[in-house]
Amino acid sequence: MNTQAQPEPAAAVQARPPMAMLAELTHRCPLSCPYCSNPLELAAKASELGAADWATIFAQAAEIGVLQVHLSGGEPASRRDLEEIVGAAHAVDLYTNLITSGVGLTERRLDALVDNGLEHIQLSLQGVDAEMADRIGGYRGGFARKMQVADWIARREIPLTLNAVMHKQNLDRLPDTIELAVELGARRLEVATVQFHGWATRNRAALMPTRAQAREASRIVAEARERLRGVLVIDYVTADHHAEYPKPCMGGWGSTGFNVTPDGRVMPCHAAHTIPGLVFEQAPGTHLGDIWRHSAAFNAFRGFDWMQEPCRSCDRKTRDFGGCRCQAMAFAGDARATDPVCIKSPLHARLQEAAEADAAAEGAELVYRTSPA
Amino acid sequence: MTAPAATLPETARPRLLRGVRTKFDRVRDTWVLLAPERTLKLDQIGHAILSETNGERSFGEIVDRLAATYNAPRDRIAEDAGRFLASLIDRRMAEAR
Ligand code: SF4
Ligand code: SF4
Numbered sequence: 001m002n003t004q005a006q007p008e009p010a011a012a013v014q015a016r017p018p019m020a021m022l023a024e025l026t027h028r029c030p031l032s033c034p035y036c037s038n039p040l041e042l043a044a045k046a047s048e049l050g051a052a053d054w055a056t057i058f059a060q061a062a063e064i065g066v067l068q069v070h071l072s073g074g075e076p077a078s079r080r081d082l083e084e085i086v087g088a089a090h091a092v093d094l095y096t097n098l099i100t101s102g103v104g105l106t107e108r109r110l111d112a113l114v115d116n117g118l119e120h121i122q123l124s125l126q127g128v129d130a131e132m133a134d135r136i137g138g139y140r141g142g143f144a145r146k147m148q149v150a151d152w153i154a155r156r157e158i159p160l161t162l163n164a165v166m167h168k169q170n171l172d173r174l175p176d177t178i179e180l181a182v183e184l185g186a187r188r189l190e191v192a193t194v195q196f197h198g199w200a201t202r203n204r205a206a207l208m209p210t211r212a213q214a215r216e217a218s219r220i221v222a223e224a225r226e227r228l229r230g231v232l233v234i235d236y237v238t239a240d241h242h243a244e245y246p247k248p249c250m251g252g253w254g255s256t257g258f259n260v261t262p263d264g265r266v267m268p269c270h271a272a273h274t275i276p277g278l279v280f281e282q283a284p285g286t287h288l289g290d291i292w293r294h295s296a297a298f299n300a301f302r303g304f305d306w307m308q309e310p311c312r313s314c315d316r317k318t319r320d321f322g323g324c325r326c327q328a329m330a331f332a333g334d335a336r337a338t339d340p341v342c343i344k345s346p347l348h349a350r351l352q353e354a355a356e357a358d359a360a361a362e363g364a365e366l367v368y369r370t371s372p373a
Numbered sequence: 374m375t376a377p378a379a380t381l382p383e384t385a386r387p388r389l390l391r392g393v394r395t396k397f398d399r400v401r402d403t404w405v406l407l408a409p410e411r412t413l414k415l416d417q418i419g420h421a422i423l424s425e426t427n428g429e430r431s432f433g434e435i436v437d438r439l440a441a442t443y444n445a446p447r448d449r450i451a452e453d454a455g456r457f458l459a460s461l462i463d464r465r466m467a468e469a470r
Contacts, residue, residue, distance in 0.1 A: 119394075
């Protein structure tokens with residue numbers, strides 16, 4: 001028998017209550033975007049949580065301090081019970097945001113969603129015309145459908161954000177993207193330069209923007225922000241492979257929010273499963289409060305004690321938290337390493353060279369994401 | 374470069390846009406403003422301003438009421454409330470008609 005006192009669990013870092021949760025309601029989607037952030041191994045339909053489980057999860061989330069729920073996928077509208085799920089989130093007073101491609105929504109469903117408490121829609125944009133959008137989304141007629149849905153949203157005055165993933169093939173249309181957002185009456189536009197996680201890792205040569213494109217995008221966004229002040233708010237995710245410092249990934253691991261996968265696994269971010277050795281607890285069987293406070297996966301990179309040099313003694317660490325753990329894993333083979341985007345990382349030069357090579361590549365075929373079983 | 378409007382005309386009638394609302398956050402014991410993809414913590418002043426803002430009252434009336442309730446100089450209130458509401462308008466969380 002072990003009579004020694006148990007040591008305190010390694011992470012004594014106090015977790016502040018989470019602000020937001022991302023609910024991946026399903027990995028099913030009629031589109032097959034080559035940069036989809038869903039995992040390469042998609043959750044099967046048969047493994048999806050039911051609406052009652054989601055209701056329990058939302059109640060637990062509200063109890064521990066979550067204020068906003070982002071209903072995402074895959075395509076959430078692929079679920080016939082989306083309306084019921086929205087109602088459950090609203091019933092516990094979560095702010096409800098639907099992240100959708102628009103495909104699968106009808107006027108009747110939009111009305112039901114609003115009746116059940118939906119507060120905001122984020123509509124994804126694969127391009128500014130049917131030729132580009134349908135090719136990138138891998139879905140014929142998708143763009144026309146999306147424009148129809150955008151019109152229904154506008155006529156109902158539902159607050160709208162457009163999310164445009166930008167990459168090598170469409171960055172030159174950024175000014176048109178901004179104009180389209182204004183035309184559609186969106187309040188917000190997210191100009192999200194493609195991040196190389198999930199399916200995008202298979203499409204580096206087809207999607208990696210050039211350094212010149214990245215620089216031009218920053219200029220266009222700055223100009224549009226001034227010109228459209230009070231009309232359109234623009235959030236901008238820069239091309240980090242051409243940057244000198246990493247982004248504060250997730251605002252710090254396990255500090256502001258979490259993801260729940262279609263089968264109920266609770267993760268600090270959507271790519272956390274790419275880090276070997278992390279075990280993700282299952283909701284709603286394990287209470288979200290226990291997971292948030294005690295999960296070894298959430299505690300793994302909280303605070304600063306897990307850091308190595310050069311992050312450990314760097315004064316930017318309180319701002320960027322050493323960058324993205326999944327990117328460190330992917331490039332350095334060590335989730336505790338400095339994000340290789342950082343100029344202080346020994347891998348920075350190699351990351352940038354690889355980015356330049358992929359940016360210069362021509363004619364690479366798109367590898368589309370697949371469908372779950 | 375156009376500077377953001379620092380205040381509102383006295384006759385403007387401000388209100389929060391649809392999809393933007395206040396909520397008392399029991400877990401953190403504070404008022405918050407919930408908006409698309411944003412959550413703002415409201416201090417006492419911010420909450421007081423939004424409590425008077427309903428789309429019917431003019432900015433002038435809002436300032437009068439706050440000055441009376443808090444027994445504070447009208448200019449100071451006008452400056453604080455004007456800056457706060459103008460910043461919400463800039464961020465597409467409120468509008469003034
Ligand atoms: S990124 Fe594309 S494929 Fe992936 S869920 Fe969104 S719309 Fe579907
Ligand atoms: S060394 Fe680490 S903490 Fe410092 S800037 Fe780079 S990633 Fe951030």
